[in-house]
Amino acid sequence: xxxxxxxxxxxxxxxxxxxxxxxxxxxxxxxxxxxxxxxxxxxxxxxxxxxxxxxxxxxxxxxxxxxx
Amino acid sequence: xxxxxxxxxxxxxxxxxxxxxxxxxxxxxxxxxxxxxxxxxxxxxxxxxxxxxxxxxxxxxxxxxxxxxxxxxxxxxxxxxxxxxxxxxxxxxxxxxxxxxxxxxxxxxxxxxxxxxxxxxxxxxxxxxxxxxxxxxxxxxxxxxxxxxxxxxxxxxxxxxxxxxxxxxxxxxxxxxxxxxxxxxxxxxxxxxxxxxxxxxxxxxxxxxxxxxxxxxxxxxxxxxxxxxxxxxxxxxxxxxxxxxxxxxxxxxxxxxxxxxxxxxxxxxxxxxxxxxxxxxxxxxx
Numbered sequence: 001x002x003x004x005x006x007x008x009x010x011x012x013x014x015x016x017x018x019x020x021x022x023x024x025x026x027x028x029x030x031x032x033x034x035x036x037x038x039x040x041x042x043x044x045x046x047x048x049x050x051x052x053x054x055x056x057x058x059x060x061x062x063x064x065x066x067x068x
Numbered sequence: 069x070x071x072x073x074x075x076x077x078x079x080x081x082x083x084x085x086x087x088x089x090x091x092x093x094x095x096x097x098x099x100x101x102x103x104x105x106x107x108x109x110x111x112x113x114x115x116x117x118x119x120x121x122x123x124x125x126x127x128x129x130x131x132x133x134x135x136x137x138x139x140x141x142x143x144x145x146x147x148x149x150x151x152x153x154x155x156x157x158x159x160x161x162x163x164x165x166x167x168x169x170x171x172x173x174x175x176x177x178x179x180x181x182x183x184x185x186x187x188x189x190x191x192x193x194x195x196x197x198x199x200x201x202x203x204x205x206x207x208x209x210x211x212x213x214x215x216x217x218x219x220x221x222x223x224x225x226x227x228x229x230x231x232x233x234x235x236x237x238x239x240x241x242x243x244x245x246x247x248x249x250x251x252x253x254x255x256x257x258x259x260x261x262x263x264x265x266x267x268x269x270x271x272x273x274x275x276x277x278x279x280x281x282x283x284x285x286x287x288x289x290x291x292x293x294x295x296x297x298x299x300x301x302x303x304x305x306x307x308x309x310x311x312x313x314x315x316x317x318x319x320x321x322x323x324x325x326x327x328x329x330x331x332x333x334x335x336x337x338x339x340x341x342x343x344x345x346x347x348x349x350x351x352x353x354x
Contacts, residue, residue, distance in 0.1 A: 003324070010317040017310045020303065027285030029255065030234050033351050040311075043344045047318075047337045054330055 002065045004058040011051045018044045075122050082120040086112075089138045094145070100209045102159050111137045159208050166204035169217070179206055190214060233351035235283050242279030242289065255281055262287075269298070284351070308345070308352040315341040 021044065025037035059065070089112065096105065115137060119130035148155035163175050165186060176186065187198070189212040195201055203215040225232040239251035247259055265287050266273060275296075279289040289298065315338055322334035 003321075006317075007321065010314055010321075013310055014314050017307060017314065020307045020310075024284060024304075024307075029236060029283050029285075032234055033284065036347055036351055040344045040348050043340050047314075047341060050333050050337055054333065057330070 002062070004055060004062065004065055007051060007055055007058065011048065011055070014044055014048055014051070018048065071122070075120070078122060078127075079120040082116045085134075086116045089134075093138065093142065100211065102208050103210075104158070105141065108137060108141050162208055163206045164203070165206050165212065166201050166214075169199070169202055171198075181206070186212075231350045238280045238282045238288075240278060240280050241287075242273070242276050245274040245276055245292075247273065251281075255285070257281070257285075271298075304352040308349070311341065311345050311348070315345060 018041065021037050021041045025034055025041055028034045028037060093109075093112075098106075098109070101109070112134065115124075115130065115134045118124045119127070119134070124130040124133075144154075144158055148158050163179050164172060165175055165179075165181070166172065171183075171186070176183075186204075190196075190198070190201065190204065193212065193214045195214050195216070200216050200220040201214055202217045205213050207213060239255050241248055241252045241255075241257075241262060247262060249259070252258065252262065262279075263273075266276075266289075269287075269289070271289065271291070275291050275293055277290050277292050279287060281287050284304070286303065288300070291298065318334050318338035318341065322331050322338060325331050325334065
């Protein structure tokens with residue numbers, strides 16, 4: 001498995017995590033819990049952005065693996 | 069009028085009157101009332117029985133006695149709400165039996181409680197060792213309540229210095245196969261959400277005995293058919309595992325990559341995620 005496909009896998013699982021977090025942040029009745037979920041949501045958003053940027057560089061460096 | 073008709077009518081009217089009276093007289097538990105209230109309840113019960121069995125011939129006299137015994141306690145209750153001295157006078161005050169680990173023998177004598185009785189009552193509160201007791205008090209209902217020494221108290225999350233996610237009361241939304249709308253709307257959810265949840269669990273509504281939603285919105289159901297094995301909601305544990313896996317992945321990439329900028333980005337993000345995981349842990353794992 002190439003590095004870029006590994007990173008893609010992590011990215012996918014992180015996006016899955018993000019959607020679950022969003023689900024709980026809307027569903028939680030407790031304000032404190034909601035806040036914690038929201039904060040986690042923001043962190044995952046940042047990381048997803050970083051990973052996507054990194055993927056772009058990787059694909060630029062190894063264009064033969066693009067799309068895998 | 070025939071005798072049996074009279075007794076039938078008296079009994080019927082007394083039956084509903086007694087029902088109404090006990091509703092008015094409040095929600096006090098019979099095991100937790102003061103001796104005075106025990107007498108009040110007994111007199112009301114006996115009076116109603118006597119009237120209904122036609123032993124007290126005159127209905128008017130019977131009802132007057134019943135009214136006094138049923139309504140006067142109510143009046144006293146309302147007055148004792150207003151005045152503390154009256155409250156103490158009616159209900160009595162609690163007596164301190166053990167203070168700072170020492171038995172107050174004077175007070176014990178005052179409430180006519182022997183050492184054996186004190187020990188028995190402590191044992192019924194699961195306290196076998198007198199040395200564990202910091203404070204004990206005899207309530208006016210005759211019940212003994214105990215405060216243990218702080219090192220003998222059950223451990224709480226605070227003692228362990230662990231943060232626990234707050235959990236409020238769950239709402240029962242399905243009972244006997246019927247959806248209860250009021251608790252559902254208290255949670256801010258509706259029938260179509262519930263139907264979707266049931267559909268995803270592969271269940272039909274009429275097979276569910278009890279369904280509860282906890283404060284984070286997870287549905288737990290108990291089925292009539294106990295042979296069916298149900299997956300319990302494990303979404304939060306999965307979420308936690310996913311977060312940890314992502315964090316481990318990021319750390320791995322940070323080690324693998326040669327690019328210093330990417331290395332910094334990966335380890336920075338791994339750190340951030342680690343902190344978030346620690347913050348979320350009390351909410352996800354409990």
